[in-house]
Amino acid sequence: MANNKREIIQDDETSSVEEGNPNIMQLCCSSNQTITLIQKVIAEIIGTYFVVFAGCGAVAVNKIYGSVTFPGVCITWGLIVMVMCYSVGHISGGHFNPAVTITWTLFRRISIKEAPLYIFAQLLGATLASGTLSMMFDISTKTYFGTVPVGSNGQSLVAEIITSFLLMFVISAVSTDERAVNDLAGVAVGMTIMLNMFIAGPVSGGSMNPARSIGPALVVHVYKGLWIYVVGPIVGAIAGAIAYNLLRSVGKPNSEFAGEEPLRNIIVG
Numbered sequence: 001m002a003n004n005k006r007e008i009i010q011d012d013e014t015s016s017v018e019e020g021n022p023n024i025m026q027l028c029c030s031s032n033q034t035i036t037l038i039q040k041v042i043a044e045i046i047g048t049y050f051v052v053f054a055g056c057g058a059v060a061v062n063k064i065y066g067s068v069t070f071p072g073v074c075i076t077w078g079l080i081v082m083v084m085c086y087s088v089g090h091i092s093g094g095h096f097n098p099a100v101t102i103t104w105t106l107f108r109r110i111s112i113k114e115a116p117l118y119i120f121a122q123l124l125g126a127t128l129a130s131g132t133l134s135m136m137f138d139i140s141t142k143t144y145f146g147t148v149p150v151g152s153n154g155q156s157l158v159a160e161i162i163t164s165f166l167l168m169f170v171i172s173a174v175s176t177d178e179r180a181v182n183d184l185a186g187v188a189v190g191m192t193i194m195l196n197m198f199i200a201g202p203v204s205g206g207s208m209n210p211a212r213s214i215g216p217a218l219v220v221h222v223y224k225g226l227w228i229y230v231v232g233p234i235v236g237a238i239a240g241a242i243a244y245n246l247l248r249s250v251g252k253p254n255s256e257f258a259g260e261e262p263l264r265n266i267i268v269g
Helices: 002-019 024-028 032-065 070-092 098-106 114-136 153-176 182-204 210-220 228-248
Strands: none
Touching: 032 070, 032 114, 032 210, 070 182, 098 114, 098 153, 098 210, 098 228, 114 210, 153 182, 153 228, 182 228, 210 228
């Protein structure tokens, strides 16, 4: 009997090792698809939170204390996007941006069921980050860390469309084309955001991301020109993806693109 008990215990231990210890998600959910979706949503919330917290935080600190400088703000945006890309991009694709999510939904790279959850997660993360910054700093209209048009609405809209076009063009290149160096996807996207900030920052604030603008607007109640930061990035992102898809599709049958795996490292600040 003792030997039998030992054998049973050993068998139980072996099966436990083979099966692996379940994590919290596995204990709460029975469906692997549900677990994966929850993980993606949480990754988008966390990723967007820290993108907005670091980027908008640099804006707030610079306006209040003047210690970051405009180049420092641009570099911060690029760095945080790159960091979060490598941190959770392999889990959710690292969108952190409703414009990216909408674009990839149109291109059938994420399901239409996942898209609303992604967008909700991004808006939630941006709003929570904005709320955190509002509690940390004395925020007024002069120290507002959101985006408002500096020049005319038309100038800001054009700036947002062009910079979002370039951003999505680069994202499409490094995340969907096997000819690109995918290991450097995060660096390429982060540096693109930094460059765009240098150009569009003095004109529109360089949003390129509806969540990045909507979150601060909801918390601080500054809605001037908010529609620009919804329309501009979405239009620019869709156009950028279409442009690269024309290059990517040359010499390849359409059947090769059907049912492709989700993006490896897609992030936006």
